[in-house]
Amino acid sequence: MTATITGAGRRNDGRVPNQLRPVKIVPDYLKFAEGSVLIRVGDTRVICAATIEDRVPGWMRGKGRGWVTAEYSMLPRAGAERSQREAARGSIGGRTHEIQRLIGRSLRGVIDMGKLGERTITLDCDVIQADGGTRTASITGAYVALARALHKYGMAQLLTGQVAAVSVGIVNALPYLDLDYSEDSTAEVDFNVVMTNDDRLIEVQGTAEHGAFTRQQMDQMVDLAAAGIRQLFVLQQTAIEAPPGE
Numbered sequence: 001m002t003a004t005i006t007g008a009g010r011r012n013d014g015r016v017p018n019q020l021r022p023v024k025i026v027p028d029y030l031k032f033a034e035g036s037v038l039i040r041v042g043d044t045r046v047i048c049a050a051t052i053e054d055r056v057p058g059w060m061r062g063k064g065r066g067w068v069t070a071e072y073s074m075l076p077r078a079g080a081e082r083s084q085r086e087a088a089r090g091s092i093g094g095r096t097h098e099i100q101r102l103i104g105r106s107l108r109g110v111i112d113m114g115k116l117g118e119r120t121i122t123l124d125c126d127v128i129q130a131d132g133g134t135r136t137a138s139i140t141g142a143y144v145a146l147a148r149a150l151h152k153y154g155m156a157q158l159l160t161g162q163v164a165a166v167s168v169g170i171v172n173a174l175p176y177l178d179l180d181y182s183e184d185s186t187a188e189v190d191f192n193v194v195m196t197n198d199d200r201l202i203e204v205q206g207t208a209e210h211g212a213f214t215r216q217q218m219d220q221m222v223d224l225a226a227a228g229i230r231q232l233f234v235l236q237q238t239a240i241e242a243p244p245g246e
Helices: 094-108 134-152 215-241
Strands: 023-027 035-041 044-053 067-074 120-129 163-171 174-177 189-196 201-208
Touching: 023 134, 023 215, 035 134, 044 134, 067 094, 067 134, 094 120, 094 134, 094 163, 094 189, 094 201, 120 134, 134 163, 134 189, 134 215, 163 215, 174 215, 189 215, 201 215
Parallel strands: 067 120
Antiparallel strands: 023 035, 035 044, 044 120, 163 174, 163 189, 189 201
């Protein structure tokens, strides 16, 4: 499922610039969740679980609409060094808030809230190993957990589309797809792109770490991300259609 760039140099892990890391999505990873997956993107691993509850937040009661939200966390030893649990600090950090909101926005973009009724679907994304791209892996995996939960309870018609995400960036003056940590930490430009299967963009987060980038480079990175996300759609669909327990 990967293309090659003729004459392009190889990356540290042997990939060419427009190649995804190996991706594996294991459905029904948790016994009790309505929908769950373990998603592996290279050395990044995230457990995503969907919970459906017959209630909505107080500010939505009586409106006849549902809500989709997300929570994100990272285990203390998900990285090379131990990080302190946010619960031990007594507050959730700004990065966690940002990622939770991003995951929630991404999933709300492909579900009919009116037809959901007064229900809340919570997507829990827990990073057990981090090597770059944890937020994009969380979005990609959370969609599969959501879809399997809705299929399980006869609500698949609530899905209005498919969503996945990937990182891109400029490293050593070249556009790279799906950055691992070593690339992300040295990238001149870092982007996260969230896209639906009809090529609509839900989010484009881009930052120049060193200097600035051109409009042409931005378009090139978004096109590169779109090509990678289309590959992720195929892997998602395979995991969604897998028989229960596989």
